[in-house]
Amino acid sequence: MSELLSFQQVCDRVPMGIVILTGEYRVVYWNRWLEQKTGVPAAQATGKTLKELYPDFENKRFVWAMENVLNNHSPQVMSQSLNHFLIPIPINNRGRHGLSLMQQHVQIAPVPVPQGSILAMVSIQDVTENVIRSSAYTELAQKLMEDSSRDPLTGVYNRRFMWDWLLPQLKLISRAKTPLACLMIDIDHFKKINDQFGHAVGDKVLVSFVGVVNYCLRESDVFVRYGGEEFAAFLPGNDLKGGVNAAERILNTINTSCLASFDAGRITCSIGVSSWDYNDPCTGEDLLKTADKHLYKAKNNGRNQVVPVIV
Amino acid sequence: MNLTEMQTDALKEIMNIGVSKSATQLSTLLIDEIRLEVPEVNILTPAEVNNALFINNVLSAKGEESIVYQELTGMLAGRAYLIFRGEDSKFLSQAVLGNAFSHAGEKLQFYEQEAVMEIGNIIISSCIASIANTLKDKITLSTPVYTEDSLPQILSKMANDMVVLVVKTALCASKRDITGTLVIVITSDMVDSVISKLSRFCDFKEKDAP
Amino acid sequence: MKKILVVDDSATSRLLFRMHFPKEYPATIEEANSYDSAIARAGEIRPDIIFLDYNMPGKNGIDVARTLIGSGSSAKFILFSANLQQGVLDDAQALGFTKIIEKPITKEKIVSALKVITP
Incomplete structure (x- = not known):
């Protein structure tokens, strides 16, 4: 059965963002989840760099991670705790938690392709709910701790x-x-x-x-x-x-x-x-x-x- | 398993470059000054590793460390572990996340684990890349995994023919000490090939120097 | 003929430096493996150019430069390190380092540093 499935069929049904970049940081694939969350259609994203899609995109950490993926074939993790997000995606309900952008856990993996070149697959998990829950929990724990100390x-x-x-x-x-x-x-x-x-x-x-x-x-x-x-x-x-x-x-x-x-x-x-x-x-x-x-x-x-x- | 003085020196310098590059990156990420020690490098058997790490205070008495590991394939096949010394991993996440988390309980919270995983990933990939690039070979890494486990127990489960490359270094973020120890576990025939690559690298250098 | 002093605790690194140093460049190369030996050697030979490693046991390469500048050395300083944190760069720039080279050392990197000194 599995040979009947196309790469795109699968990736468009995955509940997370998947973007594949070339060695020149250009988008070659932008899945449906990303289309829905960012409002940017795949046709518009393809061929562009993240910087072209998001003019404020300036991320030294991402560049270093990409270099490691492309040059050393070494997968990289960019945690929400240290980076907060990669692609700026506005979220609603700001009053409830004070966050205006989706919090993301990002992994970048090397994908070797024929002719010896290499692509970078960036997967983006929405962890906003976790962040809200854990910060509420920490606040509470902190308060209890403060009082008893x-x-x-x-x-x-x-x-x-x-x-x-x-x-x-x-x-x-x-x-x-x-x-x-x-x-x-x-x-x-x-x-x-x-x-x-x-x-x-x-x-x-x-x-x-x-x-x-x-x-x-x-x-x-x-x-x-x-x-x-x-x-x-x-x-x-x-x-x-x-x-x-x-x-x-x-x-x-x-x-x-x-x-x-x-x-x-x-x-x-x-x-x-x-x-x-x-x-x-x-x-x-x-x-x-x-x-x-x-x-x-x-x-x-x-x-x-x-x-x-x-x- | 003995390295010559020159091979040890070369391996030390390779790891020094790897660790220093990761420090550059960590300093940007953590917006903090990272101080470094010159790494110490040893090739040991699993039994020797436990002793050496205890003596060096890398392992805590309570027998559980915060560990980030990645699987290696290619020129080095095995696993690279980065061990954050007992409470240091706490200091680390405090340094990173601020004091709000300092009394939030014994175990690291998810977001602290996540931060430690990213930091471990940066250090491991820098060091492995430095080995692969200097010795002109390929090493492939898996995605990182975070675990709280006892290294002696992990090592005791290893086959007898495995050897361990231990790189001890300390990365200190501002006023907080973080001691990260990189432990690379590989089969002994792998070590032979690393040593022969190292010796070729050293020979090559000595021949070409004026 | 320029007098060059290379300060690095790693013998490998010093060897690589010699290996990659352009043969056509008129210079003598002396070595030191620590802060103390660097200060002593610099006092004896009065080098024109000093290549300094950053991360060494005890005092680092910036410390070597600071001491030598304090005692009136007119040498040009070049830092070579894989540790390029902003703090390290700031220190090197404040002391007027001619060039900062990222390790690992290659011939091209040494040549580019020498070009800054003798264009």
Whole structure:
């Protein structure tokens, strides 16, 4: 039976786009699916390059892939994730998902023909629905993840997130050979504030304290509510000296800021600093332990200070 | 299976050209700077490969890697595997797709797999083309396949007469390390023919140099 | 007679360079296989033209040029590499490289580079 089927009969019934190009990038075949989706009839497409059909067609990746197909007979994949689409095909329903062009998964295969020449068969799969579905899924997953990784009162990261972040981060920086500073920050006499003014005021102090510290940190730093009135901050790219400098900046800013309804200077904090160094690596637990030890020392030395002191 | 120093050097340079060309392409595709290491090249038996890859930290302890492979026919008949080291494939897709995907679960999502497949396809085709073009022969590739599997298990299922050409190189996209290791599995008689082609290539060079 | 220094960690690549170098071009060719040996050799022979590989263990070809230019070398620099990322091209152009050649090396490519230097 199969010998009764023509190439065209089959290709015109395949639910995907098939275009065959010559070594000069000219269309020799344009299947029915493409006619329907693009509105360009085969008769019009034949003999033209994609650039002639779509004047904005400028695609270095496609040219490289085609060279590999034509010169090395090596099939190439152009993923939707990295390329989005090859042929611009407008789609409806933009409001629902924000996409205006069909998302495509593209494969290019060499097709040897008699006389030793070679053609490139470009197959185009419509993956728009997959993209919409997976981006909705990712958004949802992201939202859930965000919620369960943040402290509901202050909005900064919680301990659960900290461990999820810290371990891969240590692996990353041990390969990149960059340092990481860790700050343990504790609000001085917080229990007294709570006892004297009530928890509502205590909460306000926490929220404004977080606001001030966040202002002192960079976007790449990770700020965590470690528990109660204790916070941890991780400063990628900073060694111990950088960490201590940042800690002093935080301490001074807290000292000169009004927190909740308190005058500047009423609320202070103590900070212990440690650092992860490529030449002397340690575990995440040890990094936090050292910072905590320094924090304890700062408390014992009279609070409102940073330990260690670097001159 | 031993290569002479000159043959090793030639093979290294062939792979270096292949990997560098793919880096040029990846850099355009990912809009990122790709840093390269000079590749290391070895011809090993399947058993030796597992050891070598463990020592080199290519294989993860959890025993599953992100692998892209393509079938080879022609001058080299066998399979070319590109192994992305354990978590590195995650870093890779993060580098590519942005942080939105960083906590989206243990397994790679479909679109991440798709991106990894394209990247693997670029590296494998560049390296294979460099071998074929330098040694003036033909190697045909199948379309790429993405799989999450254990390389030691794949290799343990291989016949005893197979040998493995291992090309270890690291491609680092900006601040994220991606270690891709190319493992080409071929029959030993194929290796003989590659070595003889390489030695002809090396002889030819030495004769013609002034 | 031009003095040429070829810097490449690959012996194959250096050999290919010699093999494809046009015999009629009046030049002596010296070799170095690393950043350190390139700096040392350049100091000794004061080359007119330096062909640099990009991807070498440790420091790359651009680093070699940067150091030599910093120490007052007046040599013409030519990069030969298969790694033609925009960043690499930008670095080479910023340092005033005369020509960038895509590997693999062929006779035509060497000739075209030499033409830029001595038209």
